[in-house]
Amino acid sequence: TGVLHIGHALDCTLQDILSRYRRSRGDNVLWMPGTDHAGIATQNVVERELAEQGTDRHEMGREKFVEAVWQWREKYGGAIINQLKRLGSSCDWQRERFTMDEGLSRAVRKVFVQLYEEGLIYRGNYIVNWCPRCHTAISDLEVEHEEVDGHLWHIRYPFPDGTGGIVVATTRPETMVGDTAVAVHPEDERYAHLPSETVMLPLMNREIPIIRDSYVDMTFGSGGLKVTPAHDPNDFDLAVSHNLPSIKVIGDDGKMTAEAGKYEGLDRDECREAVVADLEAAGLLEKVEPYRHSVGHCYRCNTAIEPNLSLQWFVSVKPLAEKAIAAVENGETRIIPKMWEKSYFDWMHNIRDWCISRQIWWGHQIPAWTCEDCQEMIVAIETPEKCPACQGKRLIRETDVLDTWFSSALWPFSTMGWPDSTPLLKTFYPTSVLVTGFDILRIWVAKMMMMGIHFMGEVPFREVYIHALVQDEEGKKMSKSKGNVSDPLEIMDTYGTDAFRFTLAAFAAQGRDIKMSEKRVEGYRHFVNKLWNASRFALMHLPEGLETAAGEGGDTPIVETDLSLPDRWILARRDQTMDSVSQALDEYRFNEAASALYQFVWHEFCDWYLEAIKPRLYDEAGGKKQAATKQVLGRVLRDILVMLHPITPFITEELWHRLPGTTGSIMKAAFPADDPSLIRRTDASAESEMDLVMGIITGIRNIRGEMNIAPSELLTVAIQSKDKITRDIIKRHLMLIHHMAKLSALTIESSGARPKAAATSIFDQATIFVLLEGVVDFSRESLRLEKEMGKIATELFGVTKKLNNSDFLKKAPEAVVEKVKEKSAALLEKQEKLQSNLDRIRAMEG
RNA sequence: AGGCGCGUAGCUCAGGGGGAGAGCGCUACCCUGACACGGUAGAGGUCGUUGGUUCAAAUCCAAUCGCGCCUACCA
Numbered sequence: 058t059g060v061l062h063i064g065h066a067l068d069c070t071l072q073d074i075l076s077r078y079r080r081s082r083g084d085n086v087l088w089m090p091g092t093d094h095a096g097i098a099t100q101n102v103v104e105r106e107l108a109e110q111g112t113d114r115h116e117m118g119r120e121k122f123v124e125a126v127w128q129w130r131e132k133y134g135g136a137i138i139n140q141l142k143r144l145g146s147s148c149d150w151q152r153e154r155f156t157m158d159e160g161l162s163r164a165v166r167k168v169f170v171q172l173y174e175e176g177l178i179y180r181g182n183y184i185v186n187w188c189p190r191c192h193t194a195i196s197d198l199e200v201e202h203e204e205v206d207g208h209l210w211h212i213r214y215p216f217p218d219g220t221g222g223i224v225v226a227t228t229r230p231e232t233m234v235g236d237t238a239v240a241v242h243p244e245d246e247r248y249a250h251l252p253s254e255t256v257m258l259p260l261m262n263r264e265i266p267i268i269r270d271s272y273v274d275m276t277f278g279s280g281g282l283k284v285t286p287a288h289d290p291n292d293f294d295l296a297v298s299h300n301l302p303s304i305k306v307i308g309d310d311g312k313m314t315a316e317a318g319k320y321e322g323l324d325r326d327e328c329r330e331a332v333v334a335d336l337e338a339a340g341l342l343e344k345v346e347p348y349r350h351s352v353g354h355c356y357r358c359n360t361a362i363e364p365n366l367s368l369q370w371f372v373s374v375k376p377l378a379e380k381a382i383a384a385v386e387n388g389e390t391r392i393i394p395k396m397w398e399k400s401y402f403d404w405m406h407n408i409r410d411w412c413i414s415r416q417i418w419w420g421h422q423i424p425a426w427t428c429e430d431c432q433e434m435i436v437a438i439e440t441p442e443k444c445p446a447c448q449g450k451r452l453i454r455e456t457d458v459l460d461t462w463f464s465s466a467l468w469p470f471s472t473m474g475w476p477d478s479t480p481l482l483k484t485f486y487p488t489s490v491l492v493t494g495f496d497i498l499r500i501w502v503a504k505m506m507m508m509g510i511h512f513m514g515e516v517p518f519r520e521v522y523i524h525a526l527v528q529d530e531e532g533k534k535m536s537k538s539k540g541n542v543s544d545p546l547e548i549m550d551t552y553g554t555d556a557f558r559f560t561l562a563a564f565a566a567q568g569r570d571i572k573m574s575e576k577r578v579e580g581y582r583h584f585v586n587k588l589w590n591a592s593r594f595a596l597m598h599l600p601e602g603l604e605t606a607a608g609e610g611g612d613t614p615i616v617e618t619d620l621s622l623p624d625r626w627i628l629a630r631r632d633q634t635m636d637s638v639s640q641a642l643d644e645y646r647f648n649e650a651a652s653a654l655y656q657f658v659w660h661e662f663c664d665w666y667l668e669a670i671k672p673r674l675y676d677e678a679g680g681k682k683q684a685a686t687k688q689v690l691g692r693v694l695r696d697i698l699v700m701l702h703p704i705t706p707f708i709t710e711e712l713w714h715r716l717p718g719t720t721g722s723i724m725k726a727a728f729p730a731d732d733p734s735l736i737r738r739t740d741a742s743a744e745s746e747m748d749l750v751m752g753i754i755t756g757i758r759n760i761r762g763e764m765n766i767a768p769s770e771l772l773t774v775a776i777q778s779k780d781k782i783t784r785d786i787i788k789r790h791l792m793l794i795h796h797m798a799k800l801s802a803l804t805i806e807s808s809g810a811r812p813k814a815a816a817t818s819i820f821d822q823a824t825i826f827v828l829l830e831g832v833v834d835f836s837r838e839s840l841r842l843e844k845e846m847g848k849i850a851t852e853l854f855g856v857t858k859k860l861n862n863s864d865f866l867k868k869a870p871e872a873v874v875e876k877v878k879e880k881s882a883a884l885l886e887k888q889e890k891l892q893s894n895l896d897r898i899r900a901m902e903g
Numbered sequence: 904a905g906g907c908g909c910g911u912a913g914c915u916c917a918g919g920g921g922g923a924g925a926g927c928g929c930u931a932c933c934c935u936g937a938c939a940c941g942g943u944a945g946a947g948g949u950c951g952u953u954g955g956u957u958c959a960a961a962u963c964c965a966a967u968c969g970c971g972c973c974u975a976c977c978a
Contacts, residue, residue, distance in 0.1 A: 202974095202975090209978085225978080226978060227978060228978070229978085272976090272977095273977095273978090274977055274978080276977095277977060277978065278978075281978095282977095282978055283978075285978095289976080289978080290976065291976045291977090291978085292976090292978090294976090350977095350978090351975095396907070396908080397907095399906080399907075400906080400907075400973075400974090403906070403973095403974075404973095404974080407974085407975095495972095495973085496973090499973095499974095526972085563916095563917090563925095563926085564915095564916080566916080566917065566918095569908075569909070569916085569917095570908085570909085570971075570972075572915075572916090574914085574915045574916085574926095574927085576914080576915065576926080576927050576928085577915065577916085577926065577927075579926095579927080579940085580926050580927060580940095581926085582940065583926095583940045583941090584926095584940090585940090586938070586940050586941095587937090587938065587940080587941085589937085589938080590937040590938035590940090590941085591937060591938075592937080593937050593938080594937030594938080595937080596937090597937075648916095648917070649917090652917075652925070652926095655925085655926090656925085663937090663938090664942085667937080668942095671936095675936085755943095755944090758943060758944065759943095759944065759945090760944095761932090761943075761944075762931080762932070762943060762944030762945070763931095763944070763945080765931070765932065766932085767932070767933070768932075768933050768935075768942085768943070769933080769935075799935090852922080855922085856922095859921085859958085859959075862958060862959085863958085864957095864958035864959090865921095865958045865959070866958085867958070868957090868958045868959090869921075869958060869959070870921090873921055873959090876921085876922090877921080877922095880922075
């Protein structure tokens with residue numbers, strides 16, 4: 058009713074991410090908002106507001122009340138939409154349809170009439186869940202069970218002569234005044250030979266029969282069951298099969314009826330106390346024990362529901378459900394992740410008829426009329442003028458309205474112009490995907506499946522992606538009054554919408570519920586900030602006329618030899634990120650897409666690439682190579698923005714407009730992989746060269762850190778390697794290492810004397826000596842080396858154990874064995890080098 | 904009562920048969936001309952417990968304990 062809760066936010070964000078992503082892949086995307094304000098919730102809100110102004114719904118009458126709800130909706134209906142817009146929802150607001158609008162109402166009536174004519178809708182007396190406060194029937198799905206500490210009362214129903222009798226146990230003694238029988242199990246020996254086949258119903262002094270039915274559980278209590286057909290669905294079934302009368306003792310208002318005799322007018326709770334007191338006085342209360350059991354509550358108003366006998370409209374869902382089951386079984390609709398299929402099947406197989414009538418005023422009024430003259434039932438789309446049977450004109454319309462989910466079930470086609478065969482309907486039925494929480498699976502998804510298949514002859518959607526639910530600490534539905542709940546609007550105010558959306562995406566791992574963590578949101582705000590600053594830096598260096606950065610100019614149309622190693626490397630990494638992101642989103646792995654982008658942007662683009670290219674960018678001489686780097690910088694930034702855009706639409710849109718060479722909205726930009734101007738880079742040599750360079754830089758930095766040398770102090774480094782390829786790579790990138798590791802001098806040779814006072818690090822084939830003449834702390838260095846040796850020893854232990862195992866060598870795949878052997882060799886070599894260095898250091902120390 | 908899911912670093916969580924990961928927090932050193940909402944480096948985990956399958960188990964299977972959710976007519 059107008060407040061965006063975090064579940065909505067998650068739902069909306071994931072849908073929006075998918076829509077924006079698929080749009081960037083060139084898909085024809087229609088994302089339609091479904092705002093539904095029919096039903097009890099809206100009625101209750103408006104009723105409450107009117108009551109505060111001193112107006113009673115019943116006094117104003119149905120027509121005026123419905124008018125008041127329309128006005129309320131006019132006034133507040135847009136609230137949640139505005140909040141969704143703030144969240145960045147890019148759905149097609151122009152197409153917003155409200156289930157109560159005229160076109161959709163016609164669809165609802167048509168569906169109702171057709172189902173009625175097919176015999177799939179019927180009217181009958183049955184026990185339904187009744188909410189005394191909302192004063193209407195509600196469906197099983199609207200009932201929430203809550204564990205309650207109650208009591209189990211054991212009551213003796215004596216034989217007519219006042220002796221003995223049968224003891225029954227109940228949690229609801231007030232219903233006993235409506236009992237019409239006592240049931241025992243036919244094989245229960247305790248009751249095989251009774252002096253009488255009837256007992257006296259205490260307090261009411263009514264003689265009721267003892268019936269025998271295998272439904273009764275002999276092991277529970279004394280094995281006697283009181284039968285209250287009007288207030289318990291199972292008892293009702295018993296009553297039908299044993300021809301027992303039903304006596305409705307609790308009224309629709311939750312108060313005892315005239316049938317309850319002297320208890321008439323009492324509230325059901327008051328009545329319980331009175332009945333218990335009276336039973337005690339009569340000496341018929343055998344025992345009271347504490348008993349914990351679950352009680353159904355209305356999920357709208359949290360009032361304990363009352364199973365109540367009443368005349369309602371039902372849909373026979375079995376035939377509809379069979380087709381909906383088959384559609385999932387044969388893969389016409391896929392449910393993702395698959396584990397939810399079981400839940401869908403379980404429910405569909407055990408489905409009961411659906412009570413669709415509601416005794417409220419706000420909703421689609423059931424299109425049924427009764428002829429007062431001949432009692433003929435007329436079900437029609439348009440209001441009939443006379444009775445087709447007797448031509449009588451005194452027709453009374455059914456006052457009940459339809460369950461909200463009845464109209465919602467038609468959403469996939471009723472919103473597209475059905476029953477007309479519109480182009481919209483042809484294009485977007487079936488839709489590709491429905492994204493929703495599992496709580497909606499039964500209440501809505503299953504119903505859309507049934508109705509869609511029945512009326513369209515085809516499933517409403519190809520895929521249903523079920524995402525996790527956001528929970529509060531108690532695992533209950535979030536509500537503002539609890540206080541331990543984060544309000545999405547507040548989070549967005551504090552951390553920004555992009556950070557919030559990124560967090561939701563990062564948390565949306567399949568198969569687990571989400572507990573909102575503000576710390577995480579804060580972390581992603583830092584990420585968004587990082588992107589902003591990195592872009593600011595890049596934009597400083599991107600000239601206005603640089604068309605190649607984005608758009609028509611294409612992907613780095615520069616001579617390959619002008620590209621630096623970091624340029625080639627970042628382009629290769631971009632391509633891999635592009636693949637990870639698209640694969641992740643294609644499989645609804647939002648968290649994987651988010652973390653791939655996070656890792657790439659922060660740790661590769663910012664930490665390595667931007668730092669690596671600074672010397673070139675600041676080089677006043679500039680030249681072709683600088684221009685090439687600028688083009689790569691612009692291009693990669695452009696691709697980052699496009700890939701990140703589905704998750705963080707606001708900042709990427711803003712940066713997009715600042716990027717030279719861009720036109721229009723980033724929403725219209727093609728995903729890099731689908732951009733014809735993109736040149737794919739599978740550049741294995743760039744990656745392996747860069748790995749070596751980064752490894753050496755990290756090795757030097759490690760020594761700097763461990764030896765506590767200030768970053769401002771320039772180091773002298775000597776590298777030795779017997780491997781020519783290694784030496785060549787290092788020679789080629791001397792300047793890069795210089796800059797990134799902050800060196801004053803760097804030499805590279807195949808072998809030679811070990812420097813006297815140096816700290817050592819080994820990466821791959823290279824031994825790195827950081828010369829610390831006069832500065833080196835030998836004990837510190839030997840400690841550092843020992844620690845390193847320790848790590849290697851542990852790794853070596855595991856590897857050696859495997860290689861000593863003949864079964865491993867025999868049975869493990871060759872590639873695995875080979876890998877382990879290589880690793881073992883590398884470790885041994887490293888160990889040996891470290892050992893000799895350690896020996897030297899120790900010697901110096903001594 | 905059944906079904907499903909979860910127990911991995913101090914916290915929030917990824918991963919899911921062959922190298923234990925991220926973010927936050929923590930420690931040390933740095934305000935270097937995009938960014939201190941920052942940089943560099945570091946510490947920290949017998950992946951709930953017990954068995955089993957396997958050459959190999961955090962990962963698969965079984966049992967068990969703890970937690971959560973969904974379903975159910977046990978009065």
